[in-house]
Amino acid sequence: MNMVNSRFPLGQMVMTRGVVNRVAEDSEFAKFCLHSLSRHASGDWGDLEAEDKRENDNALKLGDLRIFSAYERPGLPKIWIITEADRSATTTLFPDEY
Numbered sequence: 001m002n003m004v005n006s007r008f009p010l011g012q013m014v015m016t017r018g019v020v021n022r023v024a025e026d027s028e029f030a031k032f033c034l035h036s037l038s039r040h041a042s043g044d045w046g047d048l049e050a051e052d053k054r055e056n057d058n059a060l061k062l063g064d065l066r067i068f069s070a071y072e073r074p075g076l077p078k079i080w081i082i083t084e085a086d087r088s089a090t091t092t093l094f095p096d097e098y
Contacts, residue, residue, distance in 0.1 A: 005038075005041065005042050006041035006042070007041065007042060007043045007060060008041075008060055008063075008067065008083065008087060009087040010041060010083060010087070010090040011083065011084065011086075011087050011088040011089040011090055012088065012089045012090070013037070013089070013090050013092075014089060014090070014091050014092070015033070015091070015092045015093070016091065016092070016093040016094065016097045018093070018094050018097055019033065019079065019092050019093060019094060019097075022077070026076075028075075028076065029076050029077070032071070032073050032076050032079075033079060033092055036069070036071040036079060036081060036092070037081060037090070037092065039069070039071065040067070040069040040071075040081040040083070040090070043056075043057075043060070044069075045068075045069045045070075046069045046070050046071040046072075047070045047071060047072045047078075048068075048069065048070055052068065055068075056068065056069070059085075063087075064085055064086075065085050066082060066083060066084055066085045067082070067083040068080065068081075068082050068083075069081045069082075070095075077094060078094070078095055079092055079093065079094060079095075080092070080093050080094070080095055080098065081093075
């Protein structure tokens with residue numbers, strides 16, 4: 001997936017086994033994950049406190065800190081998306097898989 005409007009390199013995009021399994025069985029969850037990844041790439045950090053959003057904005061400026069987002073939608077499990085500090089990979093995971 002090429003994120004045309006990405007504000008930073010995403011590197012290799014991966015999902016944990018739990019997320020992959022849920023995506024395979026739930027098309028609404030799959031759409032939610034794709035939409036959340038697009039939001040993450042565009043700098044919309046989702047359902048985070050203001051301080052955490054500022055840390056992500058700072059990570060964009062400095063370029064050497066990880067970027068963390070969290071997304072929730074009623075009826076679906078919460079997901080986290082983390083881009084590594086070196087921008088080598090972006091992982092979608094459930095909070096209990098961290």
